[in-house]
């Protein structure tokens with residue numbers, strides 16, 4: 285329950301902020317103390333916001349959990365800022381920032397894999413080349429290898445396996461993240477519908493159906509990795525004659541770093557043409573987050589079909605072998621993302637239940653904070669009353685002193701404001717409260 289922990293932590297911070305902002309030092313010098321009446325709308329809003337920015341907080345916190353710099357940023361942002369949506373910009377930035385970081389990690393992982401495979405090839409070939417074990421191990425500092433001198437093909441296999449597992453995890457995480465994204469989108473849509481009357485809801489549903497229709501209306505999508513698809517890249521991106529299509533030349537053209545393999549980035553770049561048929565950032569019905577998911581699906585599909593040794597790289601040989609297959613020439617149809625089901629209704633139900641629990645939890649905690657705030661206000665009121673009483677007592681004693689000094693003095697002007705003489709102060713109160721003593725809460 286990472287989220288609950290985060291919320292808890294965050295709310296504690298908010299609590300301390302609230303406490304700080306409502307702890308008002310008592311000073312007798314000031315006759316006017318900042319009173320809660322100056323913020324009349326504060327109380328009811330504080331309770332409602334729990335629901336209002338719940339999603340917001342969760343997204344920010346999820347990202348911030350991964351990034352200490354932004355974690356700090358959130359902690360320095362107060363309730364008011366969150367309510368007013370000032371974190372929205374931060375969120376976009378955070379999202380981009382973390383995404384870039386993840387992509388960078390992935391690139392590192394792919395190049396790690398490349399180094400390992402090359403080392404393995406050299407070792408297996410045994411053609412006079414020796415693998416520099418030390419140099420290789422320096423790249424994997426986190427491996428606490430006990431015996432780096434006996435570095436064998438099996439060691440490399442193990443490293444390759446761990447690198448491919450890491451990459452699979454990245455992909456899985458991205459799919460999961462995407463699924464949550466889609467469910468949140470649907471959740472918000474359903475919530476909006478609940479707030480509308482019959483007529484408006486109907487209109488909204490129609491608009492939604494219309495947008496879906498517009499999104500689905502695109503030219504035919506070629507099966508990723510098929511001859512048709514590659515030929516289109518050859519013709520439109522490379523500007524070559526389709527009649528001259530040659531897989532070997534195609535491979536060399538798109539193996540951009542010239543290492544003899546298609547890695548994930550090189551493969552994904554091949555799908556841009558197809559994706560542009562479906563997605564246009566200028567259209568409101570085309571969601572670019574979905575485009576990236578479609579790109580990932582395409583790459584995974586091609587890897588599944590072509591990467592026979594499952595090392596997550598498509599070698600020239602693997603590529604050439606794939607172009608000889610029947611599927612290359614006569615592929616099945618490609619089911620695009622909008623035609624497939626990203627989540628089941630059951631998953632959606634679970635997701636919404638989970639959200640409701642989180643919202644309830646947040647609302648509960650917000651109410652607790654509200655209670656704390658009210659208690660602090662009450663204590664402050666009490667202190668103000670005590671302070672007034674103390675002041676009156678001091679004035680009263682001074683007037684008595686004056687009467688002692690001038691027993692026959694005329695009764696004039698001692699109470700300039702016309703206030704009646706105050707009753708004697710509570711002795712306990714006088715003992716416990718010096719005018720300069722800060723409020724003890």
Ligand SMILES: [Ca+2]
Pocket residue numbers: 539540541542543544545546547550
């Ligand atoms: Ca390459």
Ligand SMILES: [Ca+2]
Pocket residue numbers: 591592593594595596597598599602
């Ligand atoms: Ca391979």
